Amino acid sequence: MPAAASDVDDLVLHGPRVLGFASTGRIAAHYGLDPDDVEDHLLGHGARGWVGTASFDGTSGWFLTAEGRAEDERRMSAELERTGAREIAGAAYADFLPLNARFTRVCTDWQLRPTRADPLAANDHSDRRWDERVLRALGTLGRELTAATAALAGRLQRFDGYAPRYTSALARVDGGQWQYVAGPGIESCHTVWMQLHEDLLATLGIDRGSEG
Template identity: 50%
Template sequence: MAAVHSDFGPVNARLLRASTDWQLRPTASQPLAANVHDDPDWDARVFADLTLIGEELAVLEPRLTSALTRFTGYHDRFAGALDRVRAGDTSWVTKVREDSCHTVWMELHEDLVATLGLERGAS
């Protein structure tokens, strides 16, 4: 589990960056400007990053489930959110109270941190 957590860290940083880039699109005058999704190249890059993150989750999940079967399903839920984005409902990137990419990832991260007995800020 500790080895998976170590490998999870860099992927987690990329997920945080992708989530931020989905929500914000800095300009020269507004570094915290909201992403109004009017730049298809920007959004396509973020979605490509999320797709790669999903592929990495597909590799991480079996390593987790080999130790604890309760980690089963995170990849399917993440992939399901990506499918909904592909189908045109972009709210599934960061939607709350639903199995969005961000929500599923946050739950996985919390589960992993709790399993290892780590403090949230330390991971």
């Protein structure tokens, strides 16, 4: 059975939840949608009080209101029921949690290189063995992420891009573009991972604070 495609109106509302503060173009690109169509849906959501607009540091974008967040979670829950994917999504989330704990530690190791004098010393990337260990861990996590999300990606089409995007970011890292480990504002390993995490939370209606 082919993976179920989400309703475009649902995806457009879901975009600011997954991406955070995001422009029309960024939401459209994330889901492979027409920007003009996305803009029309966003204006409709805005009229209902589900999304708002703001400008920050020279950029403008959309964000979910509290009412929009509740509506998004209602729609995601309905999609799980409609597609019979609730159990699969729950299993994917359960498999993701221990990977997430490891990913957090790996990102910390990429950013920090403790010394006896300073346990919070920044990683200056002069220790090649340290960095190689981190990069191997990122690769292992990528393979495990693919396995953990395969069933869900096979049921809900909107989840099928996370593992390939992570792999693509890791390939850039392997090519010497180290900013693709955890760089903000780009399709880095960290960006993709955080978006997947938020997507799982929103889809299952889980409060991030309950993770501890």
